[in-house]
Amino acid sequence: MSVSNNPDRFHEEKSAYLVRGEDQQDLPDLERGAEVIRAVVKTLPLRAGVYRMLNARGDVLYVGKAKQLKRRVANYTQIGRLTQRIQRMVAQTRAMEIVTTVSEAEALLMEAQLIKHYRPPYNVLLRDDKSFPFILLRTDHIFARVQKHRGARRAKGRYYGPFASGGAVSQTLNALQKIFLLRSCTDSYFANRSRPCLLYQIRRCSAPCVGRIDQADYAALVRDAQDFLEGRSTAVQKRLGDAMMQAAEDLDFELAAVLRDRLKSLSFVQGSQTTHAEGLGDADVFALAARGGQLCIAGFFIRGGQNWGHRNFFPAHIADVPEDEVMASFLTQFYEGVPPPKLILLDRQPAEAELLTDALTEIAGRKVEFLIPQRGSRKHLLDQAIRNASEGLDRRLAESSSQAKLGRELAELFDLDGPPQRIEIYDNSHIQGSHALGAMVVAGPEGWMKGAYRKFNIKRAETQPGDDFAMMREVFTRRFARAMEEDPDREKGEWPDLVLIDGGKGQVSAVSEVFAELGIDDICYVGVAKGPDRNAGRETFYHPDGREFTLPPNNAVLFYIQRLRDEAHRFAIGAHRQKRSKAIGSSPLDEVPGIGPARKKALLMHFGTARAVKNATLADLQRAPGVSAGVAQTVYDFYHPEG
Numbered sequence: 001m002s003v004s005n006n007p008d009r010f011h012e013e014k015s016a017y018l019v020r021g022e023d024q025q026d027l028p029d030l031e032r033g034a035e036v037i038r039a040v041v042k043t044l045p046l047r048a049g050v051y052r053m054l055n056a057r058g059d060v061l062y063v064g065k066a067k068q069l070k071r072r073v074a075n076y077t078q079i080g081r082l083t084q085r086i087q088r089m090v091a092q093t094r095a096m097e098i099v100t101t102v103s104e105a106e107a108l109l110m111e112a113q114l115i116k117h118y119r120p121p122y123n124v125l126l127r128d129d130k131s132f133p134f135i136l137l138r139t140d141h142i143f144a145r146v147q148k149h150r151g152a153r154r155a156k157g158r159y160y161g162p163f164a165s166g167g168a169v170s171q172t173l174n175a176l177q178k179i180f181l182l183r184s185c186t187d188s189y190f191a192n193r194s195r196p197c198l199l200y201q202i203r204r205c206s207a208p209c210v211g212r213i214d215q216a217d218y219a220a221l222v223r224d225a226q227d228f229l230e231g232r233s234t235a236v237q238k239r240l241g242d243a244m245m246q247a248a249e250d251l252d253f254e255l256a257a258v259l260r261d262r263l264k265s266l267s268f269v270q271g272s273q274t275t276h277a278e279g280l281g282d283a284d285v286f287a288l289a290a291r292g293g294q295l296c297i298a299g300f301f302i303r304g305g306q307n308w309g310h311r312n313f314f315p316a317h318i319a320d321v322p323e324d325e326v327m328a329s330f331l332t333q334f335y336e337g338v339p340p341p342k343l344i345l346l347d348r349q350p351a352e353a354e355l356l357t358d359a360l361t362e363i364a365g366r367k368v369e370f371l372i373p374q375r376g377s378r379k380h381l382l383d384q385a386i387r388n389a390s391e392g393l394d395r396r397l398a399e400s401s402s403q404a405k406l407g408r409e410l411a412e413l414f415d416l417d418g419p420p421q422r423i424e425i426y427d428n429s430h431i432q433g434s435h436a437l438g439a440m441v442v443a444g445p446e447g448w449m450k451g452a453y454r455k456f457n458i459k460r461a462e463t464q465p466g467d468d469f470a471m472m473r474e475v476f477t478r479r480f481a482r483a484m485e486e487d488p489d490r491e492k493g494e495w496p497d498l499v500l501i502d503g504g505k506g507q508v509s510a511v512s513e514v515f516a517e518l519g520i521d522d523i524c525y526v527g528v529a530k531g532p533d534r535n536a537g538r539e540t541f542y543h544p545d546g547r548e549f550t551l552p553p554n555n556a557v558l559f560y561i562q563r564l565r566d567e568a569h570r571f572a573i574g575a576h577r578q579k580r581s582k583a584i585g586s587s588p589l590d591e592v593p594g595i596g597p598a599r600k601k602a603l604l605m606h607f608g609t610a611r612a613v614k615n616a617t618l619a620d621l622q623r624a625p626g627v628s629a630g631v632a633q634t635v636y637d638f639y640h641p642e643g
């Protein structure tokens with residue numbers, strides 16, 4: 001079954017309805033929430049489906065699935081049997097949205113998509129849910145290209161993965177280039193080569209762009225690369241060995257040396273990637289460790305008998321949730337975006353294992369099996385995952401302890417009520433006022449909150465180019481005016497406990513003006529300016545009340561604030577470079593309404609420059625190939641509004 005990534009799609013295909021509780025205004029919150037749910041239960045069928053708990057603002061609190069909606073949702077009305085966590089959720093519930101499905105397996109898949117989309121506060125969440133990297137062997141060109149790929153798999157070709165990290169992909173791509181000499185350049189770069197590039201010189205490419213290898217021989221290299229990625233590297237090794245021996249017999253020692261080097265690279269990769277994975281084919285391995293109120297799931301990814309890396313995951317919102325349910329929720333969300341392999345090795349049975357295997361089988365289009373190995377190489381690999389989970393949890397607990405100490409010291413330094421749960425850091429970036437933007441990065445007790453990062457294109461007419469203070473006023477006005485509009489009660493956790501500003505008195509004064517205009521007087525904000533000669537380690541801190549202070553160069557809190565400031569600077573510089581690069585590739589013709597890439601290209605090919613298009617007469621525009629009379633009139637009217 002193909003499942004859409006757009007949750008709204010389900011409303012078009014399946015019955016969905018919303019029930020609100022409007023008649024329990026005078027009841028206590030918990031009882032009021034229970035009454036809302038009781039009203040919903042009366043309308044529910046004994047069918048499979050997905051339900052969403054909504055608060056008064058319509059925010060999704062929880063997403064759940066059920067084999068029989070009526071019986072499952074009715075459990076929430078038995079208040080005395082609920083955990084404190086679920087009671088808090090019921091107390092906030094003011095409406096429910098119900099979607100019925102054909103089967104429970106389909107409901108499980110929909111639940112995973114909705115959790116990923118809404119990230120509700122009462123669901124177990126796969127925290128590290130960014131898309132996994134794959135290797136893409138593109139087959140939409142006569143000379144196939146190998147590249148790293150993330151995101152939707154739309155390009156024509158073969159996808160190999162997932163890999164645990166970008167580094168694991170780069171390592172394998174490096175091996176592919178050494179062993180199989182496949183090109184990695186873009187099609188446009190390929191088409192415009194007149195001589196081999198550096199990769200050919202260092203024996204990382206066979207230079208099909210300039211005819212150093214014909215199509216048939218290159219296709220043979222591609223087939224070898226496919227065999228290698230699909231676990232048939234022994235056959236590839238034999239073919240390389242036979243070719244090397246034949247070249248030696250033919251006295252072609254230069255070719256024999258090249259083949260020898262490729263064979264050595266292949267042997268090295270085989271030795272480094274097949275540890276405990278021989279004969280396993282395609283499999284994922286997951287083990288869970290829990291301690292101190294935190295939990296770690298270690299995952300190993302085996303494809304074609306090769307170990308493509310491992311990663312530790314730390315699911316969120318796990319309090320009072322049994323470990324088998326955490327494992328089930330993790331697997332469902334993980335495979336919502338990653339094709340499941342045939343075999344999944346686990347250290348425990350997940351909740352509703354049979355239902356979960358049915359759902360994953362639907363995603364994969366073939367049988368998927370869970371296995372808890374008891375002996376042999378599979379057990380060795382699982383033991384390795386168990387050790388990694390335990391060690392990863394130990395590191396996380398140690399980091400959490402250190403981070404908690406930093407939080408307490410930050411609170412003491414800046415007179416906060418407690419350790420900050422959300423720190424926002426702001427920086428501006430521009431070159432002599434051009435392509436100006438502001439950047440906001442966010443950190444919390446568990447590290448960077450990259451999903452909350454924001455960039456602000458400076459666009460107000462009153463903000464003069466290069467005026468850092470005016471830029472800071474614009475950024476803070478837009479950020480906090482929107483926050484006051486969207487979350488005036490500060491219940492979404494999107495208001496900062498501490499704001500750090502990359503700058504000195506001027507920037508702090510600009511922020512003070514904004515907060516005074518908006519009536520915000522309870523947010524702690526501090527300017528952080530580098531010392532003389534912009535010397536890191538001699539920062540001066542500026543309070544809005546005029547106080548200034550410094551910290552000792554070896555102070556742990558100072559190091560932490562430097563990391564926060566440097567991350568804001570990195571993000572701002574990166575966003576500014578992207579904006580500048582985009583501007584370099586733009587054309588004045590982009591401003592003409594109704595002119596797409598094809599028509600813009602036709603005009604530029606005919607006239608040579610955008611200036612020539614602007615100065616052309618209507619008759620000249622009408623004579624341009626591929627430009628209709630209507631388009632010519634549109635372009636002419638845009639540049640000659642007075643007729």
